[in-house]
Amino acid sequence: MDSYTLTIAVSVLSFIVVGSYAGRRVHSVEDYFVAGRRAPTLFILGTLVASVFSTSLFLGEAGFTYDGQMGPYLLLPGIAVTGYIYGALFFGTFLRRSRAPTVADYFGHRFNSRRVQQAAGVTIVFGLGGYLLVVTQGAALLLADLTALNYVEAVLVAWLSYTIFTLYAGSRGVIITDTLMFLLFTVATVLFVGKLVGGFGGVATAVEALASQGSKPDIAAWHGTIGEGTPWPRAVDFLIWFIIIDLSWSVVYAVSPWQASRHLMARDEHVVLRASIYACFAVIIMQYLIYGAGGLVNLARTDIAPSETVLLWAARHLVPGFLGALLLAGIVAAALSSASTFLSLVGFSVSNDLGSRDRAPRLGTTRLLMGGVAIVVLALSLTVPANVFWIMLFIGTVFASSWGPVAFMSVWSSRITAAGAFWGLVAGFAGNVIPAALDYAGLIRLPSYLNPALLGALTGVAAIYLASSGAGPSALEQSFRQRLHMTPAGDRDRRKTLVTMLAPALLVLYGALMPALLLHWYVLPYQRGRGLVGALGGIDWSQAEPWFALGPALLFVPLGLIAAAVIWRRYSPGATTATLQPEEESVAPW
Template identity: 50%
Template structure:
């Protein structure tokens, strides 16, 4: 058994122990679904970042940087990380006020409609199931690669690892294990990048050499590789892609169930706002580190056949054993954190949003765990069909929520005219519009420009349905009352001292952004331009 596999198994056993400890404290549905609504800022930041990052970031997107698109990814992330702040300010804190157990339940309460709740629950089930399958497969491929196990054995090991603590402890366990995983993979990423850049001569020398790298010309240019054998033919088209996907994923971060559901666990609204600001800054820092790491690997080995394995190769061949084990364990932790979040939300949606039963809390807890187990088994069965690319599958699954939920989510808080029928058909139209456009493009029947990405087509279809149907339907009195209640600030949130402390956080975030920009100018922009100077 390799040292890397031993590290993974040891970490999984640790997470199972923590999850089981947390599971003993689960007594009520609030404990299982929303961790008792008492999580502090650190735990919310940990679960926000951990549930967002997965094998897609550490393997798919870092492999994308290895291929020649490091700073194009940073353009995308600079846009999408703003979704944390926008989402918390204009959606997340109001969701918390609703006291819902799930985000689809919030929609059901807001529009006084079980049909709207069921539509949101069904999109949650389909979208997160696809995401769960892709991330599970990515983790299984990692275990298979470093442990020498057959794919099916690796898949069973990964599935059992995240299922064991998620089924028992629900959100109370997920928020604790997510935070531990977040601390682990963050430390691993920074240490791994530091060692790798040191091995390639330091950051400035690495940037200079990559600027003149003939095998992938333009690898560190802001637009990445362009031309005949690249993904995009011109800098304008690559920038368009990054901006469109950045806005889409900003919407995903702002309204998707695996992000906004974290705010339901927060101790108060101040925690929601602080967590969003810290998460945005941390996400940007992590991506800077990961993208630089992915690009730098080219200087040691520019011929890795599968770019998604570039960081794994570096961990196993370039780094000291202890650091390689830490980095691979960190990547696995990122995968497990996303898997546990997706599995729990799938189970919650099936039990709470799609099937409504009149049961006492004890029986509902037992049913939730059984439904979660059944959902996990279905996902496991589907996961035996391997994906062609982790990155592109997760991008498709994630953007379904930008199309189907984006317009409805923000209008549910800020529009007095949106009606329950409009919300229902807006969700349906956005979801189906995205899927239909994606399949037509996949089959080669249409060639869509970047400004007509399937997520934009779905989003426009959703918005058009909402506006059209709202003109011909009426808002009910129940909807008016609920919306008015959302905009009444609870007395508990009127603590002036707490608000003052919260206002310090965005200032720290802005200062961090300025310092990061200055560092990138000094360590990247100047050496890059000097290397290209005649």
């Protein structure tokens, strides 16, 4: 057994043991669904990041930057991660306040409609079920490539690796293993990229060398490789595509079931806010490291095929063996963390959201139903060919289109009705999936400004307004919404609030410092490599790259100030908004 196989095997077995051990403390459905609502900041942070990271980042997106899009992924501001912040401020804290067991259950009770809950549950089963299939197959392909296992054996190993503890321990096992996996792939990535960049002579030297090499001349430019052979004829086409995709994913980070459901497990609303803002930082840092590493590997080799294996190749050839093995174990962990989250959410929806409301789900029944879901996924993983079509059709942006408008309006609109919520979910889902499927099949060709995510969102919003134009919300719907806006008395605590205020302060600090770091370590070396520096050897501000480097200041400084203002107004002891008393906090408002 080589070092790669041994490291992966030890890490996977450790996750199984720890996750299964956590199941000993699961005694009720609430423990199983939402980990008893006692998770601290580290666990919510860990599961937020781990559940969104999978092989798509370490393989697909790293390969994308390797092929020619490193520049925009490093220079353009991280619009997507802002969803963590506004999602927690304007949806996640209110979702936790509802004390629902699932996000679909929240929709059902918010609109006093089982039909709405079932519609949300169906999107979870089909959307996350499809993505669970893709992640399982991706993990199997990765294991088959890295070890002596064949594909069938790798599917069984991957499936067992996340099914055992997810089935037994539910959310309690998932958030603990997610946190361990988050720590593993984060430490592994930091060490790997540090060694990789050091081997290329440091950040500035590496960027300058990459900008001057001729095989991919625009790889470090703000727009990356565009023109013939790419989907973007001009730089503006790429910019439009990038902004729409990032805005869509920002809504995904804000309200998607595999992100928003994490807030239901938090100990209090301060944990929701702190973990979400720190998750924003963690994802930004990891993206800089992974995207940068993917592009810089071109300095060692420019013809790796398929490009999705760029980090696998680098782990085997450009760093010491133990460090490469650690990174590969981290990539496998990222795949398994997403798979465990998706399995738990699909299982919870099958158990809680799709059937009748006459009887509350029981722990044993929920485990049996989740086991049934796992068996179906195993069968499909062994029979359905691995295909990126599933990712395109079901992942991420479908929930931005379908759930985004309904989620925020459920908190902030007094006019949306149960009918509006139902048709918003259905139309947003269909308005994204159908155009995406037709475009994938080659039956239509959508320009960059008609992305399926945007079409789905517009369709969903139109459906909400049309369906809500008749009779207004019922008294029960209005009462539920009013109760959502009552801050729990236990969260009106000066000490807690001051600790939470540190998170938006760090956002402002990041926004103020990051432009200077980008200008010094990226823009100036890039311009040297391209021969574009100013007359005195400084930055040439007539180029676009320096201006894009200012993006973090324009985005995160205002966002940090807004977050600080909302947190202080909502949670400081002297705030004047309505308060939910401690004796009421343990009682669901329906």
